[in-house]
Amino acid sequence: MTRITANEFSGATFRPQQFVQSERQNSKLNIEQLNLFLESSPENAKLTHDLITQVTTDPVLKTGSDYYDLDKAQHRRATALKIAKMALYMEEDIQMAFKKYRNHDVVKGLQTDEKYPILTAKDLGIFDKRLSIISNQDPQLGTRIGVHLGLFGNCIRGNGTDEQIRYWLQEKGALFLKGIYGCFAMTELGHGSNVAQLQTRAIYDPKTESFVVNTPDLPATKWWIGGAAHSATHATVYARLIVEGKDYGVKTFVVPLRDPETFQLLAGVFIGDIGTKMGRDGIDNGWIQFQNVVIPREYMLSRYTKIVHSGSGVRVATEPTLDQISGYSALLNGRVNMVMDSFRFGSKFVTIAVRYAVGRQQFAADNDKSGNAPETQLINYPLHQYRVLPHLAIVYLISPVAFKLMDTYHSTLDELYKVSSAGDKGQLKLVSMKLKDLFIDSASLKATNTWLVAAVIDELRQACGGHGYSAYNGFGKGYNDWVVQCTWEGDNNILSLTSARSILKKYADLAKGKVQETESFRYLSPELVMAVLRGTKAAKLDTPKDYFEVWGIMLIKMLHFCAKLVKETKSADSISKHLVLISRFHAFHSMLRAFYLKLKSPSDSHVSDESSQEVLWKLYRLFSLYFIDKHSGEFQQFKVFTPDQISTLVQPKLMALLPEIRKECIALTDAFKLPDAMLNAPIGYYDGDIYNNYYNEVLKNNPPEADGPGKPEYHQCLTTMLRRGFQGTENLAKLGK
Template identity: 85%
Template sequence: MTKITANEFSGATFRPQQFIRAERLGSKVNVDQLNLFVESSPENAKLTRDLITQVTMDPVLKTGSEYYELDKSQHREATALKIAKMASYMEQDIQMAFKKYRNHDVVKSLQTDSEFPILTAKDLSIFDKRLSIISNQDPQLGTRIGVHLGLFGNCIRGNGTDEQIRYWLQEKGALFLKGIYGCFAMTELGHGSNVAQLQTRAEFDSETDSFKINTPDLPATKWWIGGAAHTATHATVYARLIVDKKDYGVKTFVVPLRDPTTFQLLPGVFIGDIGAKMGRDGIDNGWIQFQNVVIPHEYMLSRFTRVINSGGSLRVETEPTLDQISGYSALLNGRVNMVMDSFRFGSKFATIAIRYAVGRQQFAPDNDKTGKASEVQLMNYPLHQYRVLPHLAVVYLISPAAFQLMSTYHSTLDALYKASSSGDKRQLQSVSLKLKDLFIDSASLKATNTWLVATVIDELRQACGGHGYSAYNGFGKGYNDWVVQCTWEGDNSILSLTSARSILKKFTDLAQGKVQKSESFRYLDPQSVMDILKGSKTAKLESMNDYFEVWGIMLVKMLHHCVNLVKQTKSTDSISKHLLLISRFHAFHSMLRVFSLKLQSSADSHVQDENSRELLWKLYRLFSVYFIDKYSGEFQQFKVFTPDQISKLVQPQLIGLLPEVRKECIALTDAFKLPDAMLNAPIGYYDGDIYNNYYNEVIKNNPPEPDGPGKPAYHGLLRTMLERGFQGVENLEKLGS
């Protein structure tokens, strides 16, 4: 094997580094301010950078190209090792949050001192962010911890009494990745989205004051349970509460699975490995069957539903509204996080594909008659700009929406805990309305953005040609790891339908004079709706606000069309396809609105530099017109734009914006400030030395074969085939048949 580097040759065909360097020299924008914009604040930006540095440099946590070579069992073990390392970081993060680093072991107090204040979400915010950052580098690690803290932990927080929360999460140590490790046993082999029909049974036995957990048939097997195959000592189990043979519907129970010391399964618990998956092989998804597994009465999570067993008389008390909401709230956290993941994961692949497109050359210019002109940079082709740059705009548009959703989530959940602790009916009423809007927004943003980023990864991989198919450039594992986000914790189609039905309900409620107060539904302002339907308010693309308002006009017209269609056909069959789009357009409207509000304020946006602001406005417009064009079928069908407006207004703006954004595409990706170690894809490294970087990673991971370079271990098999003699049937006569 030899190594010829491009630099050794004076007549080298390509020098991609020079192109990338030239873009940086020619840039007129402020990369630091762009970074503040996408990271939401200077404090956040600094924290992000510090955490990125730590997770990419830590000898256990860092992830190089060898990551793409690991098999399933190696991924599983490497992930477990990383979890243990993350546990150490967590204790430090909590110490720092309490500002009691010195002279006080905060975790010890939280676990052992019942007078010590209870841990809040805020105290865990640094670690949450650390987890979000490392998920961008190693998604399966993020999930495997997230199942324990986010799903198991939030199931207990959302459904447990204060005592249960303190017991499981602090005393037992779950919140600190100590003592016990949890999994979230909701999904069954036969039931995913339809939680209310789960079949696992938890039957109350009043004599022993305990529950028996049972799996009644094969489809009721808990399935896909992350952490179950190897790690979890406990599960929060979704099971039907049966008291005196009466079925009270699905409630939540903590069920021990394994002895945390020996890791042997406990009596009546049967567990197996789900095995190989499309991606995220580092997660030990398993299946669980229960046969008369006994748990004490106290292991039922009883914040909103309680079984009262007083001297032989049994009764079930429940708080119906909140009971139902909180049952799903464990999934809310995941959905909110997935919108943030969409931003971070998208930014990674946008960086890789754009640096490659700037460095890569292909075909001489059309007007070159000499055959000597050097080949054109991929990024200079209009088609390539169209294939790549809108995805960059997508990533930029996700960020402000993700940060805002996160903040709404935290404030709403805080309000919920306060209201449910105080028991104040008015407060409960108000927080339950907020929670419903949060369900709609998080569902539509989760579904829309996880789908968008799946497309981003897929189309950007294709834009990198053959090299996008190499495992070492990250797209393959990235895509395989990513796409499950479209299915889990709320299937995207179901989430879209659910959120769109709620939006449709809000629309029909307008006729009853019910006014929407939430910012996300500003497009349902009664006056504005009337103006749109009467035709006095029409779509335009002049002021910056027009670019999000046009989506509001679209939504109103589509909702109106759906109402009519249901009236005419007496069935909702014909609108389900439209409902998917209503959810998506609601998300687009939110994203554009939040982005433009933020950018209008130089304090909020942290962008004072005029060129940078201008550029961000271009991304905003590009996002809007790209999707207007993509959904021009709907825009014309519902008469938001005429065919001529599509040809003369929308498409020329789209075609015109692409070369503008192209000028600063390297700055826009540099602004994500993702180090090479986070990208883990040599064709996208900062220095742009595409060919050497890529070649080196390939060489590093593929040393010469033991029998000699290029000589496979199974060469004997090949030789036997090639050297075989003639096999045909000859001269049968001599057999005298």
């Protein structure tokens, strides 16, 4: 029995399709312009659209609802097949970037001809975007390629000499998903965030000019290494450099793991599978132990640290300014990408939950006494608006800052590469300062946005009721895949603490007359700080600008409070709970400011349509108000707002915006332009036909048994149980005593 259609039936009727469609008919918004705003430019928007079409239709790459039923082994196999297909697309993407198609093999040139340039991040831009987009439908695939290109590749790019970069990434072919496949062996069983204390050792032997790599004890086992269990042929290994008995701290080395022809493990390399995880089981995370693995001296990545043989002696030469920071630079790429992921992944779940909220009906309105009125659409309940619409605002607010951060990352890293190749010390110092600000911003934005999106998925799943718990509507796997982003490549709490400590230091520097010139710290201008502390600058919510400035005021007051507390207690530990909030508020300020500047500039925003501009301003205000209200404890405690202002200003403004945005909620999610194949969640499909779509996907993946009766293979253990007799003791007298 498939769909039931009983024409004579006069009971409750549901019209989810009509509800969703009528929202579209009544919308005043310009979807195209909103999409340009979200995708940052017409070129980007077109590329995004083309890539989405390709990855959702390619028969190897596409991801259907059967995806939710795969077991670990099936996920791993499917991911490997997809990697191989992505490799083919990569060559095209590089040709596209070079705009050379005819009579020319760009990849061959890059791989075999030394006259070709070293590839920049920009040259890989199209493929990076493809990867980012496909991660949205299959996050584990994104990680598995991302570990190779983003972590293994960027570790070499950030720490290797030009020759090493060319050798490993181009000549060997790594950048083209060719020749070798890399993994990133940083974390150990006993050490995660504290990279400086990693215990794997690389002891230099001057006679043979080689390193001996060893895992000294169990906790030093490399652990969680994505790709190690089955796919990687090489690893960038973080290990202590030990030369003539002296420990120079943790450096990076390329260590071969498997023969790329046969995939057999090399001598001295012991590898196992980490096994099942909360999510992303398509990634073959593994553990690695090294026993006297010998690698040539040339395999140490030597951009900032070199082994120098002079006469009979050996010494280690380092570039102190950048040696340490470069060790972490491989992680920067991931953090920047995770902010973009937050936008894309969040947009998926907001689309699903908004469409469901418009199509689903539940209970009659409060004022219906007849009992016959049609049930109310979920989205028309103020509580449901409060549960869903702020998440829409969150996703809109992530986009501008994500694109801005990506641009800053690319320009700063390009600059660093050029300056360090040229060896210009003065310029190096300038770039390293920019790099530090990039660390602060990316850390605070990574932590804040990955946490926000975890809450987005979790709360929107609940807003879809029981159907949100079905695997086929995507929330379960989505959440399980997502939340590791809060932990890996910089634990969110650690990132928040380190970025907030740097912000606190910048605040302290103000007193010493150091002015912050950088974009992200405009709120630390001496004028504003003085005005806030003197009480001549009060928070208000009159003009659009006020909505981001209020977070600057909040930050100044909290920083002032924390600086005082640290002075009194002589310990930064006592304020760690506040520091986490400072990092979060800094991110909110950056997000609001980036959105504000973009929307104010017609050439940046690409939005000329007035209704569309207006609704974007509403989302902007909603984001700020929602979080002022969520953090009204701090806003009152630090006297940015009075209790009465919360009751009469903030909350009424917040609640008044919800029904306004509700009117355009379908158009606002349509503007993400996510096809059903990307959503992969039938209760959120475009046509709004919730019940038929959902029912069909469930039946497709769970067809009733061929022999009809719905008997489980284990039914005998149940029938035996149901048929059993009694087990008590009766008529013992018969036995005598």
